[in-house]
Amino acid sequence: MRSESAVPASGGGQVQSVARAFSLLEALATADTPLPLAEVAARTGLAVPTAxxxxxxxxxxxxxxxxxxxxxxxxxxxxxLGERATPPLAESARGALIQLEEAAQETANLAVLDGDLVAYVAQVPSRHRMRMFTEVGRRVLPHASGVGKAMLATLPERRVRELLSRTGMPAYTPTSLTTEEELLADLRETRRRGFAIDDGEQEIGVRCIAVAVPGAVPPAALSISGPNARMTDAIVERAVTELTRAAQELA
Amino acid sequence: MRSESAVPASGGGQVQSVARAFSLLEALATADTPLPLAEVAARTGLAVPTAxxxxxxxxxxxxxxxxxxxxxxxxxxxxxLGERATPPLAESARGALIQLEEAAQETANLAVLDGDLVAYVAQVPSRHRMRMFTEVGRRVLPHASGVGKAMLATLPERRVRELLSRTGMPAYTPTSLTTEEELLADLRETRRRGFAIDDGEQEIGVRCIAVAVPGAVPPAALSISGPNARMTDAIVERAVTELTRAAQELA
DNA sequence: TCTCATGATTCCATCATACGGAACGAATAC
DNA sequence: GTATTCGTTCCGTATGATGGAATCATGAGA
Structure with missing residues (x-):
């Protein structure tokens, strides 16, 4: 049996068949239409009988x-399972997210801190044809995302340093922050101005504005994100106002 | 390794560890609070290191x-995953379910036919303290449920016979229908009166009124169910009216 | 109706992989 | 400080997962 790659879609795991099973589910979720066996097998890299x-x-x-x-x-x-996995906050934020998308015409997200990772838990996608693929359930490292930085800014520096020592600071794009000092400076700036900015640090060409939900435990944040061509200063200004108001209401 | 029981929570499967993994998730979902390792292991019957x-x-x-x-x-x-597994119908039925619960003050459900089984895909629970545990995602045999019978009544008898030959007709309670003839007669009566009745056939003491969504493929049905002490004739009459109206709107 | 081709399913020999008892470690209670 | 409980890691065992090959549906084309 090969012990090398085998499960590309999802991250590593401990129990091979369980990881593979979720890799299959992920493939089915990603496809926007039902898939025949051969296709699922191909997308997951599994042998047909195994799939x-x-x-x-x-x-x-x-x-x-x-x-x-x-x-x-x-x-x-x-x-x-999905419903019971949804934090109550996501439910109550629904209305706020709809209003945010309304105001900015860009995708609105709610994310929470799940251990050391940022997990997106609710979304209202932008009405534009060109928009991010829905990422509810996706988890990313906090240092390279708007919501992540908004949350980290609410934590004491010591906690941030501890977290970074566990996760590291990989660069996803040329603008990703990669040193502790850079990030801590950015967080100070975030606290000062009251919102976090991700300017293509997660994905090239995507700008994101995020505001932490005050007092939320675990930490949570709202964001608006879109292609930077559309995320003009005017939109950003509007977004900040709306995000701040929405975050206050949620708290 | 023991090959006997081992996975009580969920049904049998093919790949042991995958079935066990979902058994664990089911245990976490059923608990209304997070569980320590030992407890999860106990509830699933798995050895602690395995869990x-x-x-x-x-x-x-x-x-x-x-x-x-x-x-x-x-x-x-x-x-x-849960969101993407939700059929569009469930989304659009949300409002209808809320109104149904409003009208009857009893739990309102939407179910679809998934292969040979009835799957509950959306629910608005009754406001009463005493009510069914949420069963979104649960799958039951059609012959012993209100929604199941409402759906079967829309299919040609031949299709119903075929389905029954695959599933059988186990009795869950003393009032469960257990012969093909009984069921087919019940379905004819269902078609005549325009709604299906489950009087404790699934679970003792639970009465359920269901109406199929006209023309839905796959078949779907709305229902209202509650303890038969509360499901009086007056409530049933009201429920039938509302269910029929809601089902028409959904179609 | 009869090929043929494509894809789904089943078989089965192989051994990597998941298993769980036992030992160890961490955390809390006493 | 000691005991107890619970979580985690180890590791030898053999079970259960694996995938190549064979078989079986299904549908297209002649």
């Missing part, structure tokens, strides 16, 4: 389902 | 998360 056996298990569990065409899709069991 | 290894994998994948107390809870990754 088949895993999918059959997921089918039995109700976590995947199969159409008459034999194509596979996500199953209803995930609905309940 | 630990699986949970660590789920942690890495973001499907579970761990609080500072080391207790485990469902992770944010499930939110996105």
């Amino acid at each position: 088949h056996r895993l999918l059959r298990t997921l089918l039995d569990l109700g976590v995947a389902r199969q159409l008459e065409t034999r194509d596979y899709a996500l199953g209803p069991r995930l609905i309940g | 630990h290894r699986l949970l660590r994998t789920l942690l890495d994948l973001g499907v579970a998360r761990q609080l500072e107390t080391r207790d485990y809870a469902l992770g944010p990754r499930l939110i996105g």
Whole structure:
């Protein structure tokens, strides 16, 4: 059996088959249409019989389902799990996110700090055709995202240093901050001005404005993000006002 | 390694560790509070080191998360999966379900036919303290549920017979229908009166009124259910009116 | 209706992988 | 300071996951 790569979609894990199973689910989630077995196998890099056996298990569990065409899709069991995994904050932020998108016409996000990672828990996508793919559930390192920096700015420097020592500061783009001092300076600036800016630090060409929800435990933040061509000063100014108001209301 | 029972929470599967992983998630979902390792292991019947290894994998994948107390809870990754697993119908039915609960003060459900099983995909729980545990994601056999019978009544008898030959007709309570003829008669009656009744056939003491969504593919149905002490004739009459109206609107 | 091709499913020999008892370590209570 | 409880790591074992090859559906094209 090969022990090398094998599970590209999701990160490493401990129990191979479980990691592979979620890799399959992720593939089904990413596709905007149900997929035939061969396609799922190809996308996950699994051997066809292996993918088949895993999918059959997921089918039995109700976590995947199969159409008459034999194509596979996500199953209803995930609905309940997803709902119960949603923090109450996400529910109450729904309205705020809708208003934010309304005001800025750009994607509005809510994220919380989950351990050392930032997890996106709710989103209202921009009405524009060109927008970020929905990233609810995605987790990223805090040092290179608007929401992450907004949250870190609420923590004592000692906690930030500890976190960074565990996560490191990999660069995703040329503008990513990669040293502790750079980041701490940025956080001071964030506290001063009351909001965080991510100018292509996570992904080239994407600008993001974020404000922490005051007093939230675990830390949480709201953001508005879009292509920097559209995120003009005027929009940013408007976004800051709305974000700050929304964050206050949530608190 | 024991090959006997081992995974009580969820149904059988093919790949043991995947079935066990979901058994753990189910345990976390069922608990209304985060659980320590020992407790999760106990509830799933898994050995502590096994549960630990699986949970660590789920942690890495973001499907579970761990609080500072080391207790485990469902992770944010499930939110996105859950959303994408939700059929569009569930989204648009939200308003209708809220109105239904409003009118009857009893739990309102939306279910779809997933293969041979009925899957609950959306719910607005009753305001009463005494009510069904949320069952979004749960799948049951159609012959013994209100929504199931409402859906089956829309299918040609041949299709119903085929389905029954695959699923069988186990009795859950003394009033469960257990023969094909009984069920087919019930379905004819359902078509005649325009709604299905489940009088304690799924669970003793629970009465349920259901109406199919006309023309839905796959078949879908709305229902209102509650303890039969509260599901009086007056409530039922009101429920039927509202359910029928709501089902028309959804179609 | 009969190829043929494509893809899904089942088999099965192989051994890597998941397993869990036991030992160890951390954290809290007493 | 000691005991107790709970979490984590170790590691030998053999089970259960694996994937190449064979078989079986399905649908297209003639």
